[in-house]
Amino acid sequence: MKKKLNLILFSGEYDKAIAALILANSAKEIDIDVTIFFAFWGLMLVRDPEKMSLEDKTLFEKMFCVMTPKGPEDLPLSRMNFAGMGKEMLKVMMTDDDAPTLPAFLKGARNKGVKFYGCKLSMEVMGFKKEEFIPELEIVDAKDYLQDALTSDVQLFI
Amino acid sequence: MKKKLNLILFSGEYDKAIAALILANSAKEIDIDVTIFFAFWGLMLVRDPEKMSLEDKTLFEKMFCVMTPKGPEDLPLSRMNFAGMGKEMLKVMMTDDDAPTLPAFLKGARNKGVKFYGCKLSMEVMGFKKEEFIPELEIVDAKDYLQDALTSDVQLFI
């Protein structure tokens, strides 16, 4: 039977999102099934920057929608100003080493058939609609996540 | 045999504590056993705000006791000032959506019979006593945690 990797991406940070996607892509390359459950800040990674909508939102939801990261390129580092190093410096270092950057890793995961789950409650609280995310994102709740995690061989909270 | 979820809550952050408790409550609702091992900053979530004691503490332990969060309402967000959004804004958004807030999730977990473990070493280092926590909290060490984790189906570090 195929092995399965299950990730919750809770963090909305550039470096942690890269870590999650490298694990997901590497797993698919050695024939392991992968589910990523995007919850809370993690949802920022799978927003479609072209599809922001302010309709039917409360004032706070509108503010939230406008002020938070609008997709992979927009995520901050987990240790901002750590050692004075910014995200741009990291991106240059990655490019110098021919390592793909975050959008490329995300594209890879979409092409390789990683399963994308979005947390229903987080989306409701933040006021996001399904149409504001990449089309692969399936909306599920915490119980669906748990059922998937229970049938997985490795589960990580990132 | 009943399935089992095992969480370490290391972080003392409002949003991560909510994530942990939503997972715990959802698991209990589908008949999965749950243990949460509160370590380090995570212990702040299960302090009893009414039972702070300064007796028999060193100067640093007293300072620590007074200056750290005194229960669920006091926890900070994991990304403070992220997008200018504060904890109060998040709480309003949650209330607008009829989502319970952190103290309600904690109460739910206590009522549903989630097992609460507190890390012995963290408590000793921070100078906390058993009486300063909610009564359900059982004091165990890292080895007890590992034995529980080994018999669980899903383990997460939050």
Added chain:
Amino acid sequence: MKKKLNLILFSGEYDKAIAALILANSAKEIDIDVTIFFAFWGLMLVRDPEKMSLEDKTLFEKMFCVMTPKGPEDLPLSRMNFAGMGKEMLKVMMTDDDAPTLPAFLKGARNKGVKFYGCKLSMEVMGFKKEEFIPELEIVDAKDYLQDALTSDVQLFI
């Protein structure tokens, strides 16, 4: 068959590194095998402070090498200025309780035979060479990590 604990240490923070090493040491004490995969910021914990090298590095790699933590003593707290408490205060509290500090926990893990894996891609992006780390560190890629995780009983992302 021996049980196995598998940790990814992604964070380069003093308190999270302590948590990882306490789990690792406690596991070895009850005869559980342990692997720690040091990725990204986590690699800072296993740098050898005496063996920093600037040869064959790009300008950014040199800056990175000089400005980031040079070993266990140098790691920051995960919640800097949390409650005004600094790392030094925590270290005094740990010493007051006869709890070992981070370098002692790291030494313990090395003596007890914890397996140390370093993430190949992180090292390449950051410009680090094998010689700049403690000698036990074996360089592996994300697929090797996944194979190890799949054969483990507990997996955590820290």
